[in-house]
Amino acid sequence: MPTAHHSSPITHASSSYSSSTYQVLVDGNFIHAVMSMKLGDAKDVVIKYLGAPSKLFTTRCVKDELKNMGKELKEASFYSRKLDEVKDGPDPPAPALDSIVAAVGNGNSERFIVCTQDDKLRKRLLATSPMTPVVFCHTSGLQMEPPADAEGSGVASQK
Numbered sequence: 189m190p191t192a193h194h195s196s197p198i199t200h201a202s203s204s205y206s207s208s209t210y211q212v213l214v215d216g217n218f219i220h221a222v223m224s225m226k227l228g229d230a231k232d233v234v235i236k237y238l239g240a241p242s243k244l245f246t247t248r249c250v251k252d253e254l255k256n257m258g259k260e261l262k263e264a265s266f267y268s269r270k271l272d273e274v275k276d277g278p279d280p281p282a283p284a285l286d287s288i289v290a291a292v293g294n295g296n297s298e299r300f301i302v303c304t305q306d307d308k309l310r311k312r313l314l315a316t317s318p319m320t321p322v323v324f325c326h327t328s329g330l331q332m333e334p335p336a337d338a339e340g341s342g343v344a345s346q347k
Contacts, residue, residue: 208240208241209240209241209242209243210234210238210240210241210242210243210301211242211243211245211298211299211300211301212234212238212242212243212244212245212300212301212302212303212323213244213245213246213247213274213288213291213292213300213301213302213303214230214234214244214245214246214250214268214271214302214303214304215246215250215284215285215288215302215303215304215305215306215309216246216250216253216254216257216261216264216265216268216284217304217305217306218230218303218304218305218323218324218325219254219264219267219268220260220261220263220264220305221305221324221325222325223263223264223267225325225327227325227329227330230244230267230303231244233329233330234303234323234330237323237329237330238301242301243272244271244272245271245272245273245274245300246268246271246272246273246274247273247274247277247284247287247288247291248273248277248279248280248287249277249278249279249280249281249282249283249284249286249287250268250284250287250288251265251268251269251273251280252280252281252284253280253283253284254268274287274291274298276290276291277290277291278290285306285308285309285312288302288304288309288313289309289312289313289316289317292313292317292320293316293317295317295319296317296319296320300320301320301321301322301323302320302321302322302323303322303323303324303330304322304323304324305324305325310322310324310333314333314336318336319336321333
């Protein structure tokens with residue numbers, strides 16, 4: 189069996205990852221929103237919303253940004269440390285937004301679903317990676333902004 193782990197831009201912390209699992213890239217704002225709204229564990233909330241096994245990832249820049257944001261985001265910072273990292277992309281202190289845009293660049297080859305509360309990031313993803321689905325917290329729970337052209341998108345073809 190070939191070992192493609194070395195060429196993958198994702199650092200896997202566990203061996204329970206499978207190809208039928210959604211890959212979900214979260215930022216600090218999303219983690220904080222899930223906690224603030226008392227929706228439960230971010231991973232469980234995403235799995236329930238998507239209705240399928242999901243693995244949450246983040247970037248080094250997101251972790252660094254959360255670590256430096258003070259007491260209000262301390263719980264989100266601790267939570268982010270449990271998540272696997274996307275290896276490629278800018279290093280801290282680059283903005284978290286740039287690291288997420290880089291992770292889904294080149295046609296979102298890893299087929300990430302991005303979870304964020306950041307309107308600036310959502311707009312930038314729409315402009316630079318329109319096929320990338322974006323999920324955000326709303327007062328009624330999670331909602332998805334469909335990709336610009338949902339036909340053939342990464343979400344529908346991930347399973």
